[in-house]
Amino acid sequence: MNMARVIALLFLLTSATGCGMYKGSSEVEGSAGVPSSSATSFSSDEAFFNARVKPNIPFCRTCHVPGGVADVDKGRLFMLSGNPAEDYAKFKSSWTALGKGVETNRILTKPSGQDPEPHSGGSPWLPTSQQYKDVKILLTCWNSPAECAALLANVGGGVIQETFPLLGNPGKHFFVNTLCDGKPDSTPINWRANDPRFLLTQDAGLIDSEEYAVHFNDPFEECRTEALFANQKRQNELRVAKGQKAIYGAKDYAKTCGEFRERVRKGGDWVSMTPTDTKPDGSHASGNFNNRNNSWKDWGLSERPDNFDEQWVERFGGALAPDPVFNKKGELIAGVYNPYPMPGEEEFLGKPYTVPNDGKFHVPGPGTFIKNFGGTGRLQLGTAQAKNVDGSFNGGSGGTCFGCHAGRIGQGEVTGRDGLGNQTKDRFGKNPYGGFMGLPNTNMDTAGSADLGPIAVGALGATRGTFNADIPVEIMVGIRDFDSLDAHKVLVIPNHSSFGDQRPPSWWWLHNKTRYLWFGGHSTDSSRGNMYFGSINGLSGDELKENEGVYFEDVHDWTLSTEAPDYPQGYCSGADGSAKPGDKTGCIDRKLAESGAILFHEKNLWAGDGNSDIPRPKGNGSCASCHGAYSPRYANDKRFLPDPRLVGMTGYTVPLEIINTDSAQTEGWIAPFRTHISTFWWAYPDAVEGYVAPEEKNLLQEIVDDYALTDGLTGENIADYINRNLNNMGLLQPVGNLVSTILSGVLGPVPSIPLGQIAGRKKGACSFEEKTIGYHTPPLHGVWANSPYFHNGSVPTIWEVLKPSDRRPIWRRQRTTTDVAFNGFEWRLDRGYDFKDIGWKAEALNCGDTPPGVPMILCAIDTDLRPELTWLTDLVQGELSWLTYTGTIVPGGDSGREDRMIFNTNKYAKKNRGHEWTKVLTDEERRAVIEYLKTL
Template sequence: MTAPRLAAVLLCAGLSACAPGRSDTVSGDGSTARSLDEHFSQNVQPGLDFCRTCHVPGGVADVEDGRDFMLSSSRADDLQKLRDSWERLGGNNPTSRILLMSSGQETPHSGGAPWPVGSAAYKNMEILLKCFENPATCSLSGGVDPGELLPLLGSRRGGHYWFDYCAGKPDSTEVPQDPRELVVEGIDKDKAVLMNAYWKTCQEDNHPGTCGELRARSERGYRLVAATGEIGAGTMFGGDSPDPAFAFPAEDYNTLWDRVLRLPSRPDNFDQLMAERWGMPLPDKRNPYPLPGEDPNASNGGSGQLPLGLTQLRNPDGSWTGNVGVTCNICHGGAVGKAADGEGLGPMYGTNSISDITVMFTDLGRIAPQQSLLAVISQNKVRGTGNITNFQLFGTLTLFDALIPYLTVQTQPSTGTEDPPVWWNVGSRPMKFFDAGMPTDAKRIELSFHFPNVASPNNVEGKQWIKDHMQDGDSWMMSMRSPKWPEGKLGEVNTALAEQGAILFHSKDLWGAGLDNPVRRPEGGNGSCASCHGAYSPRYVHDPAFLATPLLEGIAAYVTPIDIIATDTRRLDGHSQVVSNYARQNWFAYNDGPKNEQGVPTCGSQNDAAVRGDRELGYLAPPLYGVWATAPYFHNGAVPSVWEVLKPADRKPIWRRLSRPAIDNGIAGFDYSLETGYNAPHMGWNYEALPCGTGSMPFIDCNPSGGGTVQDLLGLVWANGGLAWNLLNLPIFTSQQIEDRKVYNTNYYSQDNGGHEFTSVLTDQERQAIIEYLKTL
């Protein structure tokens, strides 16, 4: 546009009456805009603040295609910058590309469609751009109050909505509906966020009537599941009994320095040595046991400190028994940094594990005969992982319920290596397990490790114990919150970059025009990260184009078809139709619960063809609250950082997470400190990449010159007989063997690190922005 014409526009704006018959427009504050300048500042400019997030020098839109529309950090420049951009984009032709891209009529636009056709932002910009085109006929009629934009950043940090609702309210306050129950077929119709893993109710007493009842359930669940020295602690196959068969005397635990560590005398740092050896941190609260010669009831439980996965049992009157039990925290407890590093940090419950439970059971088998079976049945191949949903082993819990069908399961593949998911996301999932294998409301399985009278015929008493306690345990898990990003230790969040990441996370279509994504696009959704993982940003959570209701904030309910996610299939292979057929007769899979028209339990296996309907098999995208603290990633823990999740080309085939400095006898666990163990830019754990062909077979077992390996042969066995995964193991005798179990070899059965390839279309700058945003969740 020529200088005289620009001057005419500005003059027109100043005089406020260029066009005969022009109507005034109502401004954002309710007054009447009598000039173009007023219309811009009151009705248009608030919408440009969204554009400014990315379309500024150095922003993610500062690329070849994005530079046609650029603003600056100064709002005073907005009108001129907008006009310059409008001209570069060809003016109104007949509709400006500014409107076409921002409304989704023209793609690609990484910011999605923030101004749908007919919205206030669209109408107000359309008025302005028509005035740019023809000042002589400029009309300000039709302007709309743009309203207030909700923030891009904000997080409820997991947990369940009920605990947010009840915070600060009296105990008598009635508890509202569970938002997860809203996830039903059709809830995602024409929405940006996909949902195909629908809620199913499995028992009648799910809803606490009041906030007081909710809090009471959670408190009882804490004592049961956290277990560290609590009255009523739950332990392995013992319910909350103070004298279960699988417990062992503390005096025997006190002999491990001799019988396992082979030291000349009991060292002063014995507790730390066992914690490091097993990868189970010492909790920040007292978890006592009596040292040799101590009476636990004369020393408040004793002077020793047990690791997170063990607890000394107590009688109902609070007295100490001197016996020690194993808790579910052997798999579901871990640590991220120290308690002093920030809120919720240090040793914690319900986070991804850093333990080696096979080493632990091997050691305990030397002092407690009742632990010997679990010493033989290996639960994991790599430290920090487990085989926690191995169907061949799980079926033994109720072996006599359906013995013959159980034997057929032995021909099915092992599920292999798995990385236990975090508990603070339980309240944001209508389905659970990596493949959405069961409804979240199928709560019996959550206490299966505590199942009394395990593998006994007609175990009425044990089943009733599960029913009596499962609501309490589940309520405590749902109450958990993810830890905040510790800015004091890992650096402050770059708010401007995080806001760019929020837009990309919720709006960037990974299958947009020109990206040439080689992966098949999911059916529906907007093709963004949020499309599978859920919406978190307040601005998008309250946008009806994303969610049917803001109550669905943070809920992830989409099973991504396996050919799209393309991560290791062994977990899915192991949950076969044969396993589903067996589950129809299993009590933990609700064989006595609600059934569909075909007579198949609806709260059992969700991979059952008679239950899942036309949903494709695949993996459930997890909620991402606290994702920064949950490395390594994927269901098998094959990828050590979010950066490598988003950039598949950077993944390493063989790697080992860094260890803490070794202490006596060369013992060292994983380094979970934030100073030396954590990689803040990549959002994950520091590790070393290892070359093929080094180390001890079969932990780094590959052929540098190509060809088959021993693990390839073993893979055939594990793929056709799942129990073999647990039985075919080298006995653990040496410290070097324990060290070798820290190595993650992606060539190994069930440990492939491929998949999530659709994020390869992101630029490094976009990856950095998304990671910065994920720090805020």
């Protein structure tokens, strides 16, 4: 890869059409382009150059040097060197090579967006900017020497300071962590003044604004309103008056660093070591570990292996919990104690116990004194042992959030954090097992539970590492009353297409975006929306609501405080930023990453005609327009953001017509359904004025008003739902278009019947995204660790994200080679990670590579399915109804486990299409962008 070529393209491609549809100022706070107002005189054009132009030259030097991105034929007409002492001479010789002149010279037309050829570096010097004005003065001096003395005699402004750096990622840090690190517990926290998400509320003025290069269309909604606390106070009073327990305890934002740290501690402990169906009093009494303790007999083994728990993780996915550390009193002081009883240990549960030194395999080790003994078996993150009211272990079992939200990466070299900083780093990769809380578990085999009980169905995930998470949520929500949460009504779920499988979003993104779920979902202020799986259980409605104040909000604060891990290979150590012998494989080439930063933020991908077939998103047409601005240079550039606190923030739900990634999940949440579920308890209807509480209704009212499904059931929405199933039909598309036209004409005028309004249902303060059917753009902090990519995990590397033509239709992640009964996906970086293309290593497969062929789909070797057949199979597998996909039988046993390791993008909800506008990048530019993404 020739870095020089990537940077000349930047000069060539950094011009004309970089402005896009936004209208922005080019001022940069506290940096170049904003000189002081006092007048200054200069003795020569070179003195003026050194004071007023040269401070901006490092930006140009990022690309316009030999070996840089702009080292291509036309780009070489403007060429600098690596020696700043040569800047004046090189700048002037480039001006000459480009034909001299002033405002017609490409030194000005390219970076100002006035050149007919696109410029990869965008438009950093708009005609209104100080940079443009200063270069214009310089070029006038060169072009008309007689005018120069007068021009330089009384130039406004003084010496310009250096600009902010191109590299750096301050936005990944949660503002409370930054505020509280090293500060006393009494330090106050002002959320509404300092949390950047509050700059993105509907009333703040940025939503749907076209003033800036970075676009936001999906607002942050505040759930913890004054109305919430007033309504819950009233509800508690009504309950107490009836002789019932007060259960409502929603919390406002933590007021001090000490309060926040305590919430983070409680939330992190609960989410890692407590089943989600634990009652408010801490008790849980379901399940046991008999099946687990005997499962080795089904693995073809003659006896239970010493490394049984490690083999369990290989087989089913997940990660072992970090090693627990106990003090002399037998109390846990570090790590995670996530035990289960081995055969014969049940009688010691919940009691003080010293692990015997009997030579047998024990975890924790022999001689360890434990005050509350839970057994010497070691559970993976995702399962936890139940406890009694007093906190003692009782041998019951249950699932935790980490079945999906804790992954495995590396062997201790990858490190993140939560709000407790170094105290809990072992929970975020800094352990020999690579367990990382908040990292998506892309190795989970949820359907593998078929080995331990009933036959698994499609709701459990047809591919290892993905999970049809929305269906069990919807079914349980459909059984429960929308307001009281009691399970006393007949299940009624409107028909819609299946959501299909997804991979979880990273929890460390939560504080960097406005909406939680892939399709928009709830606001990231919603602890209820974050804890849906805490509601999928047998607890009563009262117990679930009480858990909000007891557990949910502490867990939510913990998730907000988690931060992405740094790229573990670090920067290369060469003087020119490149790799030297001894550097880690895949270290970051600083110069190339700087080129990538410019391309990422500035290059308008719609500048030419290469993307004329794709509707253009709002913003400046760059990666940053959807994914946000990360570089300190651009975060402080008024063209990109109005406030640098928005660095690294996203709030853009991109319409499906633009993003065009697999549509199953977002289209499954049909518009009429979104309107209705925006009134249920999880959407915070009690956080708005006028809310009618369950305590104020009789049972019949409480049941009947849940069936007011018609508010969003307009003819237009029904036609939209049907028409979305009439796309990608291949040769049948003309028929689909005709049917779509007829349906739109017939159904379009049909109004909705506002039964919900009549019944008094209130739209919640933190409702579902309703205006856009699409996908919420994720932030890119820690993107290197988020493989595989897209919401359905269909693309294994960033290279393939950026180069759609290289995407593999059928692939399988690299597996481990350890001596175990079944090998799962490789998690060790030195063996399984691709540091060049960024992502987990994977092999391409053909349909005939594994007998009896790739599972559950018909396809020919080396031949893609015809679009007509793909459309038809999708229609049958899930587009007609969520029931057809949920009812799909997933094979059990090792044969089924092998099948689920293969990702077949021909299948329903597994498509790897979309996000194809990066097809206009050159390979050199892709390498530069990838190098930059490593820094985030």
